[in-house]
Amino acid sequence: MQCDKCQNVAVYSRKYSGENLCSECFSNSILRKTAKTISKYKMIKNGDLVCVGVSGGKDSLVLLDTLKKMSQTHNFRIIAVTIDEGIPGYRDEALNIVKEFCSKLDVEFKIYSYKELFDVTLTESLELRENEKTSSCSICGTFRRRALDHAARQIGANVIATGHNLDDILQTFLINTLSGDTNRIGWMNPDNENVELRKIKPLSEIYESEIVFYAFTNNLPFQSEPCPHMNEGIRTEIREFLNMLEDNRSGIKNSMYHSILKISDIMKNNDEKEKRNCDICGNECTGKICSVCTMITNLKKERSNSNIT
Numbered sequence: 001m002q003c004d005k006c007q008n009v010a011v012y013s014r015k016y017s018g019e020n021l022c023s024e025c026f027s028n029s030i031l032r033k034t035a036k037t038i039s040k041y042k043m044i045k046n047g048d049l050v051c052v053g054v055s056g057g058k059d060s061l062v063l064l065d066t067l068k069k070m071s072q073t074h075n076f077r078i079i080a081v082t083i084d085e086g087i088p089g090y091r092d093e094a095l096n097i098v099k100e101f102c103s104k105l106d107v108e109f110k111i112y113s114y115k116e117l118f119d120v121t122l123t124e125s126l127e128l129r130e131n132e133k134t135s136s137c138s139i140c141g142t143f144r145r146r147a148l149d150h151a152a153r154q155i156g157a158n159v160i161a162t163g164h165n166l167d168d169i170l171q172t173f174l175i176n177t178l179s180g181d182t183n184r185i186g187w188m189n190p191d192n193e194n195v196e197l198r199k200i201k202p203l204s205e206i207y208e209s210e211i212v213f214y215a216f217t218n219n220l221p222f223q224s225e226p227c228p229h230m231n232e233g234i235r236t237e238i239r240e241f242l243n244m245l246e247d248n249r250s251g252i253k254n255s256m257y258h259s260i261l262k263i264s265d266i267m268k269n270n271d272e273k274e275k276r277n278c279d280i281c282g283n284e285c286t287g288k289i290c291s292v293c294t295m296i297t298n299l300k301k302e303r304s305n306s307n308i309t
């Protein structure tokens with residue numbers, strides 16, 4: 001089968017559009033789509049320094065690869081940042097992958113660790129948590145977001161880019177909906193042009209399956225082993241459910257994504273919770289003390305209790 005756009009052999013059939021593409025035309029379509037998402041939401045502006053969160057998984061390496069290519073023709077710079085949670089074995093492999101990939105791309109690379117930022121590693125905090133109800137992913141996610149904020153400020157970046165794809169967005173929307181957390185739906189809106197530290201998701205309009213194909217066809221060296229603490233629970237079930245729908249009804253994920261944009265836009269303007277600053281760290285939050293400081297305070301309390309007994 002021939003590529004729809006050139007004379008090469010097609011290697012990818014895009015079911016929702018009916019296109020058949022060769023490796024090069026497929027990769028170009030991903031680059032074009034990502035560039036379109038970035039310009040639609042004014043995610044990156046002239047002269048920006050973008051802190052790219054790179055875990056070593058396929059999404060973050062595809063993000064780094066596409067942003068590096070764009071930075072060569074546009075006026076912005078990127079720095080890769082990896083957050084070391086302190087998961088022995090697992091994170092070490094990822095750090096090596098990221099380090100090598102960054103030197104191949106000629107991108108500056110920095111590592112920040114939980115231990116140095118919060119004085120606890122993920123493994124320690126999992127032992128210290130009061131009960132199993134707080135999942136490892138929610139502890140880790142809270143810490144990782146704060147660690148990336150810190151890293152961005154340290155390196156003087158004004159934008160943080162993460163590799164979330166379209167499937168991640170759909171799953172998060174359904175999780176928030178099923179748990180009744182409607183304020184979070186408002187926070188999902190990609191339009192945050194006017195904040196001091198912009199959080200952007202340039203791959204948010206690309207299917208996970210296409211990110212996987214991009215990584216393979218461009219020989220990106222990603223870590224495929226899942227995190228040993230992964231207990232995603234409902235996210236895995238929703239992911240499989242959405243994949244089943246997409247298999248039978250191509251393009252259904254795209255239409256759901258467009259609904260989410262509209263809903264989150266309305267919810268954003270509806271969110272009346274007053275924003276203030278955390279008494280401990282000064283970061284913006286909705287209560288007196290932010291979720292990260294609450295978590296750290298609780299973990300440290302547990303630690304001093306267990307030291308006494």
Ligand SMILES: [Zn+2]
Nearest residue numbers: 003006022025
């Ligand atoms: Zn082609």
Ligand SMILES: [Zn+2]
Nearest residue numbers: 278281290293
């Ligand atoms: Zn705080």
